[in-house]
Every structure is written in structure tokens, then in C-alpha cells.
Amino acid sequence: MYLKSLELIQFKNHQKTKLEFSPQLNCLVGLNGSGKTNVLDGIHYLSLTKSAIQSSDSLNILHGEEFFAIKGNFELSEKALEIRCTFEAGKKKLIYQNGKALDKTSEHVGLIPLVLIAPDDTELIKDGSEGRRKFFDGLISQMNREYLNQLIRYHHFLKQRNALLKQFAETGRRDLTLLGSYDHEMISLSVSLAQSRSALLDQIAPMLQSHYSEISQGAEPVSIVYESDALRPDFADYYLSLRQKDMMTKNSNAGIHKDDFNLLIGDHPIRKIGSQGQQKSFIISLKLAQFQVFEKTKGEKPILLLDDIFDKLDDQRIAKMMELISRHTFGQIFLTDARPERSKKILTQLDSEVLFFEVEKGEIIS
Ligand SMILES: Nc1ncnc2c1ncn2[C@@H]1O[C@H](COP(=O)(O)OP(=O)(O)O)[C@@H](O)[C@H]1O
Numbered sequence: 001m002y003l004k005s006l007e008l009i010q011f012k013n014h015q016k017t018k019l020e021f022s023p024q025l026n027c028l029v030g031l032n033g034s035g036k037t038n039v040l041d042g043i044h045y046l047s048l049t050k051s052a053i054q055s056s057d058s059l060n061i062l063h064g065e066e067f068f069a070i071k072g073n074f075e076l077s078e079k080a081l082e083i084r085c086t087f088e089a090g091k092k093k094l095i096y097q098n099g100k101a102l103d104k105t106s107e108h109v110g111l112i113p114l115v116l117i118a119p120d121d122t123e124l125i126k127d128g129s130e131g132r133r134k135f136f137d138g139l140i141s142q143m144n145r146e147y148l149n150q151l152i153r154y155h156h157f158l159k160q161r162n163a164l165l166k167q168f169a170e171t172g173r174r175d176l177t178l179l180g181s182y183d184h185e186m187i188s189l190s191v192s193l194a195q196s197r198s199a200l201l202d203q204i205a206p207m208l209q210s211h212y213s214e215i216s217q218g219a220e221p222v223s224i225v226y227e228s229d230a231l232r233p234d235f236a237d238y239y240l241s242l243r244q245k246d247m248m249t250k251n252s253n254a255g256i257h258k259d260d261f262n263l264l265i266g267d268h269p270i271r272k273i274g275s276q277g278q279q280k281s282f283i284i285s286l287k288l289a290q291f292q293v294f295e296k297t298k299g300e301k302p303i304l305l306l307d308d309i310f311d312k313l314d315d316q317r318i319a320k321m322m323e324l325i326s327r328h329t330f331g332q333i334f335l336t337d338a339r340p341e342r343s344k345k346i347l348t349q350l351d352s353e354v355l356f357f358e359v360e361k362g363e364i365i366s
């Protein structure tokens, strides 16, 4: 599978940008702020129906305009596939597959598998548990539609349940039957989602370790330990035992929205003891494992977006990463770099076809 061409219309700082890509390597070069990452983000939209950076769709419309449109022509299983994503301020976002609008954007997720390695990825390590849940949820959702549907339902019930708890506190009246029906859904969805999360981590573990050892040339063991109450055999009882607390705090205190993923080096959190280099190697290994899991599940190589990766890594890690790429382990790749001489030097050494695009103020100038 690969992206043959892309058109961005009034998307971020791109008024009208048209690009034809190589099925192998594509490198966007240009000054900081010129619009390189925005091109990658357009590709991200076509795969995941949302931005990797800006969660509000309206902020992705070119300032002063009313809508944006992104169009991509893919080749998928030797067939042409046109994906269009349009968003008009105040309206619903629309996704079209070969001209046909989908009822729900979530129906599209998973069709075009994509892995992004970006500069702020180490937030996965440094920030709170929400970012980690989002990452793993996004990963599983791309492979498993049922997981995504269950997750959407779970968040719907969580919102409803919390609103009900607030209503109890405000009115002093308690509709325990309604609460009970929410509890029932929350418990069974939590158990099912937690099992999927746990199964994914089992699958990822050996790949994570092998990439980490190769990239960092390090011998230390790395792992991800999933912590979830929903894996407890007495989870339903535990959930219900928190009812009084839930009513007092007007919040749901158990369920998979409380889970965390502990990223460990040896027995210790990498956040606390990992050097910068170890943290970067961990994240890249995790993303490469994500790539492999997608390829295994989908039978297609995902599109790989590498945003400013040369800035992030030292020479040794760049060399290792490029060695992996040149072994043709990967499919179509999009890179960005603010320093064209550097990327030209690194990329033209590989025996892959590579196209360079020079971006300036939201336009492709060569
Ligand atoms: N909705 C928008 N309308 C106009 N410009 C935008 C919008 N969103 C972001 N930008 C601009 O895009 C530029 C950043 O582009 P980006 O692709 O991140 O640059 P880089 O080439 O450094 O990766 C910034 O100048 C920013 O102001």
C-alpha cells in the first residue's frame, strides 16, 4: 500500500498544495515553520481522520477561511483508492472513500495503517497516564474495529455516569436503577478492553526488546507493565464497592480510564532513571514494534512518518535506523528535515528511490 498523491486545500498554512510521491522514500525539506509537518499531518488525517497535533479540527483550517479539504490517492492491494476528508467550521467532519461518504469517521480507522515518530513522542514517557492510554488505544483501534467501537461506547457511558453522579448530588434524588445499568456496561466493557490491551502488550514485548537492543546497543531489559483493576478476578465487586466514593466525588473511580502503562528499564520506570538517549531508543523501538504488529495483522506495510527524526537522534542511532530502512523492512516513508544537506547525504546513500520536496511558506517550490 502507498500514497501516490496528496492534495491539501486550505489546510493549516497550505492554501493549495499538490504532491506526487515515491512509493519508497519522500523527504520534505525547508525552514522551520514552512509547513513540512503540516504535510505529514494531512497524511495522518487521511489515515486516522484526525490531526496528530491539534485536537480541534477548526484550528486546522487556514486562518481566515471556512473549510479545509485533504485528498489522497492510494494504491491498496493493487487497487486505486481515493480518500477525501473535509471539514467546514461548525459542521461534521466528512470522510469519503472513493467518493462515498461514510456514516461515521470511525469506520475508516484501520484501512490505512500508519505509524508516526515525532519529536514530542518522549511525552509518552514523561507525561501522565492519559497520553499512554491514548497511544495504546489508537494502536489497537487501527487493528481492531470492535475495540474502537467498545472504546467509544465506554467513553459514552463514562460521561453519562459522571453526569448522573453530579445530578444525584445536585437534586438529592438517586436513580439507582439507571446507575446500575451504567455500572453493568462499564464493568463488562472494562474487562473486555483490558483483555485486549493486555494481549497487545504480550505481542509487543519481544519486538520491543529486540529493537531496543539493536538501536541502543544496550543490554538492559525493557518492558511495559500494564496496570488495570479490570484484570482483577473480583473487578465487578471492586467496582461496585466504590459506589459511595463515586457519589461523594461525583466521579467514576474505577474502570479502564484509570489504567496505566509502566514503561520500564530493568525494574525501574524509564521516566525516572532513563537517560535521554535511552528514552528516545525506547520510544523508537516501541514505534517500530507498532509497525511490525500492524504489518502482521494487516498484511500491509504501514505508512511511516518520521518527523524531524534526524534532530532527535545521535549519529549512531540514525545509522542504526537507516540500516533498518535500507534492509527494506519498511514500505513507504515520509521524512521531514530542516537541513537538506544532511538528509540528502544520509538518504542518497540508501539504495531506495528518494524524492525531495522543498517547502516554503506553505508551498512546494521544488
Ligand atoms: N490553521 C492555520 N492557518 C494558517 N497557518 C497555520 C495554521 N496552523 C498552523 N499554521 C502555521 O503552520 C506553520 C507550521 O508549520 P509546520 O508544518 O509545523 O512547519 P515545519 O516546516 O517546521 O514542520 C506555522 O507557521 C503556523 O503558524
Ligand SMILES: [Mg+2]
Pocket (backbone or CB within 6 Å): 033, 036, 037, 038, 307, 308, 336
Ligand atoms: Mg516540523
